[in-house]
Amino acid sequence: MRQVAIIGIGQTPIDEHWELSLRDLAADAAVRAMHDAGREGAGGVFVGNMMSGTINQQNNLGPLVADWAGARGGDAVKVEAACASGAAALRSALMAIASGELDSALVVGVEKMTDRPMREVTASLATAADADYEVEMGISFVGLNALVMRRYMHEFGWKHADFAPFAINAHANAIHNPFARLHSQITAQEFEKSVMVATPINLLDASPVGDGAAAVYLVPAESLASGARILVAASAASTDTLAVHDRPDGLFLKAAYKSSQEAYRQARVGPQDIDVFELHDAFTIMTALSLEACGFAERGKGIQLGLDGEITPTGSVPITTRGGLKARGHPVGATGVYQVVEVVQQLRGECGPTQIPEARIGMAQNIGGSGATILTHILVRE
Amino acid sequence: MRQVAIIGIGQTPIDEHWELSLRDLAADAAVRAMHDAGREGAGGVFVGNMMSGTINQQNNLGPLVADWAGARGGDAVKVEAACASGAAALRSALMAIASGELDSALVVGVEKMTDRPMREVTASLATAADADYEVEMGISFVGLNALVMRRYMHEFGWKHADFAPFAINAHANAIHNPFARLHSQITAQEFEKSVMVATPINLLDASPVGDGAAAVYLVPAESLASGARILVAASAASTDTLAVHDRPDGLFLKAAYKSSQEAYRQARVGPQDIDVFELHDAFTIMTALSLEACGFAERGKGIQLGLDGEITPTGSVPITTRGGLKARGHPVGATGVYQVVEVVQQLRGECGPTQIPEARIGMAQNIGGSGATILTHILVRE
Numbered sequence: 005m006r007q008v009a010i011i012g013i014g015q016t017p018i019d020e021h022w023e024l025s026l027r028d029l030a031a032d033a034a035v036r037a038m039h040d041a042g043r044e045g046a047g048g049v050f051v052g053n054m055m056s057g058t059i060n061q062q063n064n065l066g067p068l069v070a071d072w073a074g075a076r077g078g079d080a081v082k083v084e085a086a087c088a089s090g091a092a093a094l095r096s097a098l099m100a101i102a103s104g105e106l107d108s109a110l111v112v113g114v115e116k117m118t119d120r121p122m123r124e125v126t127a128s129l130a131t132a133a134d135a136d137y138e139v140e141m142g143i144s145f146v147g148l149n150a151l152v153m154r155r156y157m158h159e160f161g162w163k164h165a166d167f168a169p170f171a172i173n174a175h176a177n178a179i180h181n182p183f184a185r186l187h188s189q190i191t192a193q194e195f196e197k198s199v200m201v202a203t204p205i206n207l208l209d210a211s212p213v214g215d216g217a218a219a220v221y222l223v224p225a226e227s228l229a230s231g232a233r234i235l236v237a238a239s240a241a242s243t244d245t246l247a248v249h250d251r252p253d254g255l256f257l258k259a260a261y262k263s264s265q266e267a268y269r270q271a272r273v274g275p276q277d278i279d280v281f282e283l284h285d286a287f288t289i290m291t292a293l294s295l296e297a298c299g300f301a302e303r304g305k306g307i308q309l310g311l312d313g314e315i316t317p318t319g320s321v322p323i324t325t326r327g328g329l330k331a332r333g334h335p336v337g338a339t340g341v342y343q344v345v346e347v348v349q350q351l352r353g354e355c356g357p358t359q360i361p362e363a364r365i366g367m368a369q370n371i372g373g374s375g376a377t378i379l380t381h382i383l384v385r386e
Numbered sequence: 387m388r389q390v391a392i393i394g395i396g397q398t399p400i401d402e403h404w405e406l407s408l409r410d411l412a413a414d415a416a417v418r419a420m421h422d423a424g425r426e427g428a429g430g431v432f433v434g435n436m437m438s439g440t441i442n443q444q445n446n447l448g449p450l451v452a453d454w455a456g457a458r459g460g461d462a463v464k465v466e467a468a469c470a471s472g473a474a475a476l477r478s479a480l481m482a483i484a485s486g487e488l489d490s491a492l493v494v495g496v497e498k499m500t501d502r503p504m505r506e507v508t509a510s511l512a513t514a515a516d517a518d519y520e521v522e523m524g525i526s527f528v529g530l531n532a533l534v535m536r537r538y539m540h541e542f543g544w545k546h547a548d549f550a551p552f553a554i555n556a557h558a559n560a561i562h563n564p565f566a567r568l569h570s571q572i573t574a575q576e577f578e579k580s581v582m583v584a585t586p587i588n589l590l591d592a593s594p595v596g597d598g599a600a601a602v603y604l605v606p607a608e609s610l611a612s613g614a615r616i617l618v619a620a621s622a623a624s625t626d627t628l629a630v631h632d633r634p635d636g637l638f639l640k641a642a643y644k645s646s647q648e649a650y651r652q653a654r655v656g657p658q659d660i661d662v663f664e665l666h667d668a669f670t671i672m673t674a675l676s677l678e679a680c681g682f683a684e685r686g687k688g689i690q691l692g693l694d695g696e697i698t699p700t701g702s703v704p705i706t707t708r709g710g711l712k713a714r715g716h717p718v719g720a721t722g723v724y725q726v727v728e729v730v731q732q733l734r735g736e737c738g739p740t741q742i743p744e745a746r747i748g749m750a751q752n753i754g755g756s757g758a759t760i761l762t763h764i765l766v767r768e
Contacts, residue, residue: 006485025518048623057439057466061509062517064468067625067758071632077644080625080759081474084439084464086446092463096478103388103484105621131438131445136407139443239487241430243449243462250453262459376449377462 006102008236009228010383012041012221013345018185018214018333020118026060027072029217030114034073037110037219046221047106048079052093052113053337054086058128059120069112079106086132087286088372089113090218090340091241091379097222098239107224113341114217125213129336132373134247146210146287148248148374150202153289156255157204160304164204167288168195169310170323171208171330174285177317178327180357183342185214185333209288211329218341220348230386234351237365238270238382246376259378260297260369267367267380268299275299278382279363280350281321282343284371285328294369295321298380317358325350325358340370344381351385388484390618391610392765394423394603395727400567400596400715402500408442409454411599412496416455419492419601428603429488430461434475434495435719436468440510441502451494461488468514469668470754471495472600472722473761477621479604489606495723496599507595511718514755516629528592528669530630530756532584535671538637539586542686546586549670550577551692552705553590553712556667559699560709562739565724567596567715591670593711600723602730612768616733619747620652620764628758641760642679642751649749649762650681657681660764661745662732663703664725666753667710676751677703680762699740707732707740722752726763733767 014036016029024032030051038044049070057063066080079100085092090113097109117125129145138148157163171190178184190208198208225235242262248254268274275298283298285291292306300321301309314320326332326346329339347366349355369380396418398411406414412433420426431452439445448462461482467474472495479491499507511527520530539545553572560566572590580590607617624644630636650656657680665680667673674688682703683691696702708714708728711721729748731737751762 027518049625054445055439057437057510057513060517061513061521063436063466063513064515064628064755064758066467066474067628067755068516070625071627071758076625076627078625079477079623080467081478081623082466083478084445084466085448085462092448095461096463096465096481099478099482099485099487102487103481105481105484127443128439131443133446134450135442135444136409241461241463243452243458243460245453245458246446246449373446373449376446376453 007225008098008101008222009225010220010234010348011223012037013348015183015218015345016216017183018216021215026116027068030069030112031072033217033219034110034112037221041221046075046108046110048100048109049075050093050097050111051082052090053082054089055128060116085377086372087336088370088377088379089337091370095239101222109222112219113338115335115337116215117213118215137247146202149287150205153204162307165196166307168192170288170291171195173316174324174328174330177325177358178331181326184327184331185212186331205287211286211334214333214335216335216338218338218345220344234348235384237384238267240266241379243377244375248374257293257297257375260294263378263380264298267382271382277365278367280325280360280366281323282346282368283323284369285330322360343368347383389607390480390483390604391607392602392616392730393605394419395730397565397600397727398598399565400598403597408498409450412451412494413454415599415601416492416494419603423603428457428490428492430482430491431457432475432479432493433464434472435464436471437510442498467759468754469718470752470759470761471719473752480621483604491604494601495720497717497719498597499595500597519629528584531669532587535586544689547578548689550574552670552673553577555698556706556710556712559707559740560713563708566709566713567594568713593668593716596715596717598717598720600720600727602726616730617766619766620649622648623761625759626757630756639675639679639757642676645760645762646680649764653764659747660749662707662742662748663705664728664750665705666751667712704742725750729765
């Protein structure tokens, strides 16, 4: 299998872009990535997106984005895996290059969520859950996560305030990321006093939606001179049951465990070798569960890493260094590509005040549904 | 690149399956394909689907289908390329195996379209076109094809009745396919008298929607003893502009030309070597355009093949041998997989009265949007 390198990245600020259409956002990120790579066009365009059909009345994003970004003619598809669509598109593109079918690929994650009323967005987000056995019962996506969080607090004895460091760190880091949705520092008191969404999840436990696009440009590593390359050292995907209630243990992200173990195996590293970890903090509870499933903390102890300050840029397990889903924002189908763009920025040393010194190995993990589809990628600078 | 073989196929009848959900249909086809292959589970599940988000309020079909079919744990994504979603999912799976990342894959095309009112289905189908520059102007998907057909008739001097053989052949062949949506023979007179949909396209020019699922099981060819294998000898994708009006020539399917030429190159064959061609006859006009773009007829002459009887099972270019989109039915995201299943049936010699004698090389072509995304696959029995 051919090794793949990332030679270009691009992103738009995440915001309510009422003046820009879905295609504008996608093409903006795509063109920036091509420019960064010094390339024009691409052998294939892999678009990560979840809700363009329901919110933007537009499917067939492959040719739409290829057309608008000036990368027409080759492969062009949309890959959907709910909130993990971005990483799933990346993995499809990686396999296309690894197979020898393509010699270059553009991966574009895009989501335009703010044009429709919030109730429609909520309904669209709920399509990530089980329509017949979860949503039909009246539960929303945040509601599902709230049940998981409540059970976690009960099982392991944590209180709501213990989750605060995850949100505080994300907001503090986002201040230095010009592409982030939110640029406001928050305090532990504000975290506790924030408005309730679905008890125990309040507004500052939850990530904001938004409009945005991110892109990466891939080529076979063999086509580059070695030195200063950023290689995709691991790509792994795993699935669990779609419905949370079908799992023997609702507090264990089995697909995160399996995909991270497989990724460690491929990259020949362990959790202790990861310099930066962009995880999927859609809700603070997911941060705890991801840290635990990926081997950074024991079961029920992920919270402690936050309380001990280990998750900040100067800690032992730096996470959400550009703001994470919580403060960079969560344009769902684009998120997985934003994470990879941010890991590349860390490996290139472009992160200013939140730069991890001499970062060489970075991991990104993207979650679709309530843990149903989880993809883990490890990038290495060499 | 590793060569890939198809060792299992499965399909459901296409119908109004009000008693079955999306997951039931998908799992039914998937389980049949696994059974046919003599396998349980798969390294990855690639679901081709277009409109589950808009019509079924369900995204994240990867884990849904993997879960329900008993193929949980590995890769699982939905691939969307409008009506070419099925072939796009197949191509993603092929590249996953070719890259060495997976050693088995299940490709499942599924669409459940008949649960919602027809106006919603029409709106959902229109998401295959350009939302901002075509649909916003009030044109439906059939309306777009009607403009193309009218122009074709004007440009090349054909009259509506000349398109009849395409529909008549499809209906005649579907009678012998137990999975087909329609089992009624039609006459040239019925074709001409059929109710108008969008002039000049009438009901018998157009393919019926429906609920259905089809699946194929893929493994590396090297894992099988040679002899009686069905190999994927070519897989090629190409895109054109999303909007028809952006093309210099709206009567030439450039993406069909490019992807078929690339497929011929990979399989080292030409149009004259194709024993059976399952093409994308969503409308009779598309049959003519496909035959021309793929080298079976000159520009403007595709109609002649129908008038000369060359497209029937005993002709020189047998098409839609199991009924095609026209009479087998067109559950949009599933269609591309049905086509491949049918080519496999031909190569296995399972097609009864519409069997092409000693069929050895078959081609399937799946079109997304009005020619925006076109994938061509060639299968060979050896």
